[in-house]
Amino acid sequence: MTSTESLIDRRQMAYIAAQASDARVNVELETEGMTLNIGPQHPATHGTLRIIARLDGEQVVWAEPSCGYMHRGYEKLTEVRTYPQVTALINRIDWLGSFANEVPFILAAEKLMEIEAPPRAQHIRTILFELSRIANVSLFLGDLGVQLGAVTPVFMAFRDREYVLNLIEAATGGRFHPNFDRIGGLKDDLPAGFIDETRVVMKKLRNFCDEIENLLFGNEIFQSRTRGIGVIPKDIALQYGLSGANLRASGVDWDLRRDQSLPMAWNKVDWKVWTHPDGDSFARCWIRLQEVRESTRIVDQLLDTIPSGPVMAKVPRIIKVPEGEAWVSTENPLGEMGYYVVSKGDLGPFRTKIRSASFNNISIVPWVLKGVYVPDIITILASLYFILGDIDR
Amino acid sequence: MNALLAADLPYWAQSLLRVLGGIVAVLLPAGTIVYVFLFKMMSFMQSRLGPMEAGPYGSLQLVAEVGKWLQKEDITPERADRFIFKIAPLVVLVSTFLLVAVVPFGPDAWFTNFEAGVFYMLAVSSVSVLGILIAGWASANKYSLLGGLRAAGQLIAYELPMVLAVIGVIIQAGTMNLQQIVVAQNAGSIFGWDGLGNPYILTQFVGFIIFMIAVQAELTQTPFDMPIAESELVSGYMTEYSGFRFLTFFIAEFATAGVFALIASVLFLGGWGIPFAWFDWSTIDSVDDWMNVVGPLIMVTKMMLLAFIIMWVRFSYPRFREDQLQRFAWKVLVPVSLVNIMVTAILKVAF
Numbered sequence: 001m002t003s004t005e006s007l008i009d010r011r012q013m014a015y016i017a018a019q020a021s022d023a024r025v026n027v028e029l030e031t032e033g034m035t036l037n038i039g040p041q042h043p044a045t046h047g048t049l050r051i052i053a054r055l056d057g058e059q060v061v062w063a064e065p066s067c068g069y070m071h072r073g074y075e076k077l078t079e080v081r082t083y084p085q086v087t088a089l090i091n092r093i094d095w096l097g098s099f100a101n102e103v104p105f106i107l108a109a110e111k112l113m114e115i116e117a118p119p120r121a122q123h124i125r126t127i128l129f130e131l132s133r134i135a136n137v138s139l140f141l142g143d144l145g146v147q148l149g150a151v152t153p154v155f156m157a158f159r160d161r162e163y164v165l166n167l168i169e170a171a172t173g174g175r176f177h178p179n180f181d182r183i184g185g186l187k188d189d190l191p192a193g194f195i196d197e198t199r200v201v202m203k204k205l206r207n208f209c210d211e212i213e214n215l216l217f218g219n220e221i222f223q224s225r226t227r228g229i230g231v232i233p234k235d236i237a238l239q240y241g242l243s244g245a246n247l248r249a250s251g252v253d254w255d256l257r258r259d260q261s262l263p264m265a266w267n268k269v270d271w272k273v274w275t276h277p278d279g280d281s282f283a284r285c286w287i288r289l290q291e292v293r294e295s296t297r298i299v300d301q302l303l304d305t306i307p308s309g310p311v312m313a314k315v316p317r318i319i320k321v322p323e324g325e326a327w328v329s330t331e332n333p334l335g336e337m338g339y340y341v342v343s344k345g346d347l348g349p350f351r352t353k354i355r356s357a358s359f360n361n362i363s364i365v366p367w368v369l370k371g372v373y374v375p376d377i378i379t380i381l382a383s384l385y386f387i388l389g390d391i392d393r
Numbered sequence: 394m395n396a397l398l399a400a401d402l403p404y405w406a407q408s409l410l411r412v413l414g415g416i417v418a419v420l421l422p423a424g425t426i427v428y429v430f431l432f433k434m435m436s437f438m439q440s441r442l443g444p445m446e447a448g449p450y451g452s453l454q455l456v457a458e459v460g461k462w463l464q465k466e467d468i469t470p471e472r473a474d475r476f477i478f479k480i481a482p483l484v485v486l487v488s489t490f491l492l493v494a495v496v497p498f499g500p501d502a503w504f505t506n507f508e509a510g511v512f513y514m515l516a517v518s519s520v521s522v523l524g525i526l527i528a529g530w531a532s533a534n535k536y537s538l539l540g541g542l543r544a545a546g547q548l549i550a551y552e553l554p555m556v557l558a559v560i561g562v563i564i565q566a567g568t569m570n571l572q573q574i575v576v577a578q579n580a581g582s583i584f585g586w587d588g589l590g591n592p593y594i595l596t597q598f599v600g601f602i603i604f605m606i607a608v609q610a611e612l613t614q615t616p617f618d619m620p621i622a623e624s625e626l627v628s629g630y631m632t633e634y635s636g637f638r639f640l641t642f643f644i645a646e647f648a649t650a651g652v653f654a655l656i657a658s659v660l661f662l663g664g665w666g667i668p669f670a671w672f673d674w675s676t677i678d679s680v681d682d683w684m685n686v687v688g689p690l691i692m693v694t695k696m697m698l699l700a701f702i703i704m705w706v707r708f709s710y711p712r713f714r715e716d717q718l719q720r721f722a723w724k725v726l727v728p729v730s731l732v733n734i735m736v737t738a739i740l741k742v743a744f
Contacts, residue, residue, distance in 0.1 A: 034535060042627065058715065146624060147624045148712060149616065149619075149624065149711045149712030150709065150710055150711040151439070151615075152438055152709055155439035155440060155441065156439070215709070219710065219711060221616055221711050221712070221713055222711050224713075224714075224717055225712075225713070225717075373714065373715070373716070375619065375622070375625055375712075375714045375715065376714070377625070378624055378625045
């Protein structure tokens, strides 16, 4: 009797001792984690975005973007400017695709004044809009390589973006900040030789897309770094209000250029809205690559069909916008960008609400960064593609 | 033997000559690699000119850069472990100098002639891990810590394929002495034809590829540069270093690239010998004395060839993730190199 009891006793004691030692080891190995501040000064945030990440080893437990380090108060500043002055401000919101920022605001003002730009102005607006999209997104394609460690693509992007910037400069006089759009039309007509030059450049840009596809997208390391990383399902993307390529990469067929009837020339040409079923980082990058190709197609077709005529409608010398409210949004390089303009019949807007794409796009960052590794933070941020000015305004 | 150095010189003069020779053998390849590849080749790949102002065709740019770095303030973070923080770059550089000590440049032009040269080489190349790890730890910076730990994991993982890749060469040469490996390659023959000798890149091609991949990882060059990863970890373990200490890291990075290229050319490309040599290769003494002068030039040529491959890969590839890198080392490189050893051993016994 005593022998069996003592045996059980010993087993129990051994079990308890093992548990206790396990617990001690667990307490010893319990690592407390680390809070990593990525930014505001960090090469991956191209600007001053700060991401506070709680890490366990290299795995992110919790992450939160903290923005506002570059808030410039554009919504408030528009209230003390006249309508023609506002465009000089707002093309600094998304500084890589400046002309595209001016268009929705001008369209909103035109909507309130119930005037419409002449067809030639609409065509040229659309061409410049797409050129700024190409300039913006081609830089993204190069920057993607840098974020993932390949240094060469970004220089190819800078090289070929230069051609597009030269075109924009030739037409508007400003490389980055055209300030060219006017209520009722455009400041000027196109310069001589613009159309032929643009055709050549569009061909170069298509070559650039092929190069990037071969150099970067076909690379196995690139694919293993981006495929299946940062997957955003369709319903989550809609809930967080993503727009633009980020939304289309999740499989939502939604493009404001096609789905809206604005006084622009997109519905006069033949092009395709690309979607991708995966919703991962690779899908987002691939959608943008396809968008550059589609944009070159749009520009090529618009060049063929530019109508003749004036570039400016009849507008009063001193612009006073009648009382009312208007909301116009367009499909900008980064996603949906819109202006809600409230007018009290003065020289300037009474109140402007700017809906910029990046601000909504990075709202998904806490959701999508949960559980990823530190290198994937960079991949996901790069593929979500934000411009700091577009977040903080 | 060793007529060049042992002639009439006293011991101190010999030592001095060797130290000077070591410095030249480390710094000259480093400077050449930085100028030719980092400044010029990278620029041409990226459709730009690179430095053009300092010296003819920008050739003195490196001198200007060194001058700039020497003038910069040497900053030590407040919470850093000062002593360790300061010696870390030197530890990394010392491993480079230890490595070059066994590389033969000619029949008599060597620093030391170890019997276990390969073993020594593989051992001292791991010293740099220590320097990187303590640099990451002592900086008191979270990015540095992550970078240092990544470096430690990566360098230890890639030591193994490197060792296993070299074992094939040792089996074939039957010696661990690097000088004897050179002789074995140049005196060898392929199926009875001895015109080319037997550079082991032909028979040990798999081993050569694995060795070069492991070298790429040891040097923390892209696609294995996550310890530095400037877009994630700012600069990894180098983040807090400035001025001369950063320069030391920088020199060590490229000097180690040069020395590893030298070692790879000794192990796989026939070292300081060239094919179709018109002298007798049966023993080391039968080689003419003028090879002591031509040998280093041949070595530098081969080194530039291999450094070109290292840098070419560096400038074109994106980087792996840490777990993908470990998986690649343990699941691909180690099994392949084990199979390579087995096949080499069987063939060695069979022929």
